Amino acid sequence: MPPICRGFSDALPCLFSAAHPGMPARGNPAKGNRCVFCNEDWMEEACRTPRGRHNITRSLKAFRAHYEKRSFVYNTAMTRVPEEWHGTFHEAALQGRRGPARKHTPVETQATAATEKWGQHLANRKRAFKHLRSKEVTAYKKRRTADRSRVAKKFFLDNDLPAPQPSDVAPNDCGLPAPTTSDRAKFVELWCKLGSWGICEKCRSLQPRPLEPIDSRRVAKATITAKTCKQCRGKHWVPQPSEIPQPLRKLNGKLIEALRPLDIDVGPHRQAGNGYRIHSAMVRFSWSELGVQAKIRKLRNRRQREKAQAAYDYLMTDEAESSYRDFVKKHNKFLRKFPGATDADRRRPLQFIETVGLECALWPSLYWCAEMCETTERATDSRRLAAAAAAGRNEALSDDEDDEQEGQERHSIKRSFMRKVLSPIIGYGQDFELLQFVYDLTMWSRI
Known part of the structure; x- marks a missing residue:
């Protein structure tokens, strides 16, 4: 009888059977009777080879096919994947042979469009000083990863809940899932992320925007007109x-x-x-x-x-x-x-x-x-x-x-x-x- 995966730890049993998601997978005796998702070293090794990445993607597709009933399996599996491979494996899991990618809801479509627009307009903002050194960038990324891990641990792992599937609109987002109660809740959260500020089309200065009833039904545009901009309306000079x-x-x-x-x-x-x-x-x-x-x-x-x-x-x-x-x-x-x-x-x-x-x-x-x-x-x-x-x-x-x-x-x-x-x-x-x-x-x- 093939050995059963021992799990990531005593407190975190294995859930990664491709045939029966939520049940333990087969363990590899050469890898300490653990599967690839429960063995960090094996996961790192597998991500470095095309064959290893293919096997991981195949398992993730199987977990994704049962997402409606057992979403925690896929979400937990994604937390075991190295951070630099999250986007690649997530996209591959959505486009697998087990079915087409899930259609975006109007909320997600608006969020994607607004995120792209913000990226274009924020590119016009330039640093007066020299760009950050590689050491400073690395230190920032470490702090960002630690902050995201702390949030996931506090609200999910410490409460015996599976790790969340992040719904991020920016690299420095919090890594938490989107609201699921209603579209109104989703739109209000997107106002916090995308609609609470606007950037002037003329002077390119940022301006805070208050929460209005319409923000519970749509994602606001990234730009504001010169007529609504405080600086342009007051004819104030803004440095460029x-x-x-x-x-x-x-x-x-x-x-x-x-x-x-x-x-x-x-x-x-x-x-x-x-x-x-x-x-x-x-x-x-x-x-x-x-x-x-x-x-x-x-x-x-x-x-x-x-x-x-x-x-x-x-x-x-x-x-x-x-x-x-x-x-x-x-x-x-x-x-x-x-x-x-x-x-x-x-x-x-x-x-x-x-x-x-x-x-x-x-x-x-x-x-x-x-x-x-x-x-x-x-x-x-x-x-x-x-x-x-x-x-x-x-x-x-x-x-x-x-x-x-x-x-x-x-x-x-x-x-x-x-x-x-x-x-x-x-x-x-x-x-x-x-x-x-x-x-x-x-x-x-x-x-």
Whole structure:
């Protein structure tokens, strides 16, 4: 009598009989009396050969044929397949000789179309900095896999339920199945994934969309018209990737630090239990110990030195509408006057945070024009100008960020920064130092 598969573990018996899905399959004595789905090493080995992949596909087709009554068999089998082969085996199982692929419902058809449209429009969003390194991409993929596994374990495996068949619309989706109670529930979930945001056809900025009754009957389009876009309707300028000066494009973190005449101190690094970084101190600034040219020469890579030098040369010309060169001149003057300055001597006072155009010296690839800066937005507010011009008046002036009146002269640091975060330029929301700077500048203005 042929041996029966021992199962993946004592708590996870085998379910993978091709003839009787849900019953144990035959075990291979050479593989520890386990089947291919209960032996991780055998599964990895089988996926590397055409014959092994053929046998796995044949079994998955058999499980798929009984999906209506025993969906847990197919879903559990797919969890045993390596992640990089999920799409290949799933597609092959649907197109097998046991029957044509299941027809998509209107909900799924709309979701597929909306996902494709989102992919096309999101391709227009460009990174201001250099692309992530392979190590950073690998680390992100590991965190994503761990998050998906944690969700499946919490809601299914810990409750003695089979692993779910994911209903994902993006690579960073949660890996959970779609709702099955009604089409309305499916549409509401798709609003969370695809309809809660829209991208403007004209300025390509993102804009949140509220949940409306019609969203329970259809998937919203990826785009919104210029008439419904806040930025276009208010005639606000939105930065575009093509507007970034060529010498300032694709600069990595090391080059940005070398180009800075100032050092940034955001306080000690403290992490919350849920993973978010804590605001531990107000941002402080100090003149760099070395001049910008000296920092560029210290870069090890020749190409990096050339790229940093090209960016520096551009920023120091009159062609650049940046206040960068003013800070570099002040920095060089300080170094000549105080050649042996200590850390305390180089540290700037707290009110230095409100210096107009400061962002141009700290993030030149994001703020290539002095008029873009949040410090400029703050300094040119009509309320602040009126208070400064009034003789003998010394009343506190707060930057009321909750005021939704967007007049031409009433400026808001929060609205100005969020306009950039939601623009097609990716980078404003990923720099913790910039986020803390804007937060501290807003609080400084309120106080």
